[in-house]
Amino acid sequence: MKNSLSTQTWDSIAADISASTQTSFVITRSSPIGGGCINQAYCITDGRQHYFVKLNTREQLCMFEDEAAGLMEIYRSRTLRVPSPICHGSDADSAWLVLEYIDISGRASGKGSDLGKQLAAMHRTTSTHFGWIRNNTIGATPQVNSISSNWVDFWRTHRLGYQLDLARKNGFNGKLQTLGENILLELDKLLAEASPAASLLHGDLWSGNYAFDEMGNPIIFDPAIYYGDREADIAMTELFGGFPADFYSAYRHEYPLDSGYNTRKIVYNLYHILNHLNLFGSNYRHQAEQMMGFLLAEIR
Structure with missing residues (x-):
């Protein structure tokens, strides 16, 4: 089940993922992930694909844009693995950054x-x-x-x-x-x-x-x-x-x-x-x- 974040925001995130990956994605489950003190974090899935999502207020979209650009700068160095940015965006309530989900167990x-x-x-x-x-x-x-x-x-x-x-x-x-x-x-x-x-x-x-x-x-x-x-x-x-x-x-x-x-x-x-x-x-x-x-x- 989805958490208390508005259904509209989750739908917007799913639509953003679908557009970025050119593959239909509908969230069937979102699970909170602890450990951060700045953003909310979740693992979301449609039962097949999994993504890591960071959430904050809509005013923080620029922070997520900067993080995505930083991850790509490291990725282009071809040295250390980073989670690949999938998409980022905002609606009236929230900003989000969607990243590749990596099992760090x-x-x-x-x-x-x-x-x-x-x-x-x-x-x-x-x-x-x-x-x-x-x-x-x-x-x-x-x-x-x-x-x-x-x-x-x-x-x-x-x-x-x-x-x-x-x-x-x-x-x-x-x-x-x-x-x-x-x-x-x-x-x-x-x-x-x-x-x-x-x-x-x-x-x-x-x-x-x-x-x-x-x-x-x-x-x-x-x-x-x-x-x-x-x-x-x-x-x-x-x-x-x-x-x-x-x-x-x-x-x-x-x-x-x-x-x-x-x-x-x-x-x-x-x-x-x-x-x-x-x-x-x-x-x-x-x-x-x-x-x-x-x-x-x-x-x-």
């Missing part, structure tokens, strides 16, 4: 080393400039990807500076802003050893955004892509529980990290901690201030 049988090797290959997909051709979101926060030829300027303006400005608007002032201003001033020193290629990044690569398919092959999803220092992806894998040890050894074997990574990873993860501060509140303030204090002590 094979997580236990997958190898972190395969994920490491394939991510290294994805990071060798490069652009001539940092950023991307469109903005997107990191969680529910807008992420600015304006094209830049200078990595430090990009990180200063569109990553740390953007999050600090947002924190100020959210009422996080005082020590956080004082430390943040100093970090922005000293960023050239903190990233002095960095001369990265503009690598294709997942952008939000924490442990909840990868799995393994039914054959044990790695799959990544929920991207916030842009082109930047590949170490920003690796740094985030170390947040919120980390990845398996064989992931790191395989990645480093394929694409060794440069000296100074242990400092740079804090610069890069500060972006995500500030974003969590802005999304989820003051529990992340002390962590952000600690990170900034450590970085400033490194260059004194």
Whole structure:
């Protein structure tokens, strides 16, 4: 049975799928899928075909358009599997993104080393400039990807500076802003050893955004892509529980990290901690201030 979402919306989604696949699709069952805090998620089926559907308010259609474009950018790299976008659209009440449904029950049988090797290959997909051709979101926060030829300027303006400005608007002032201003001033020193290629990044690569398919092959999803220092992806894998040890050894074997990574990873993860501060509140303030204090002590 369908859930409490309006019948009209489900019918619109089914019609969108039918038009995109050129195959008639009528929803006979929709099952909620937990785990996300931004969108509602469902598996829908007609008894033969299955699809994964994300739902949000109609105002969030642009977020789904950006996600679909990001998935296609990774797909075109021919390196890591992503769920294929089927269609996206909206009606008077809701916006939706329909994706290929992938059985991820094979997580236990997958190898972190395969994920490491394939991510290294994805990071060798490069652009001539940092950023991307469109903005997107990191969680529910807008992420600015304006094209830049200078990595430090990009990180200063569109990553740390953007999050600090947002924190100020959210009422996080005082020590956080004082430390943040100093970090922005000293960023050239903190990233002095960095001369990265503009690598294709997942952008939000924490442990909840990868799995393994039914054959044990790695799959990544929920991207916030842009082109930047590949170490920003690796740094985030170390947040919120980390990845398996064989992931790191395989990645480093394929694409060794440069000296100074242990400092740079804090610069890069500060972006995500500030974003969590802005999304989820003051529990992340002390962590952000600690990170900034450590970085400033490194260059004194």
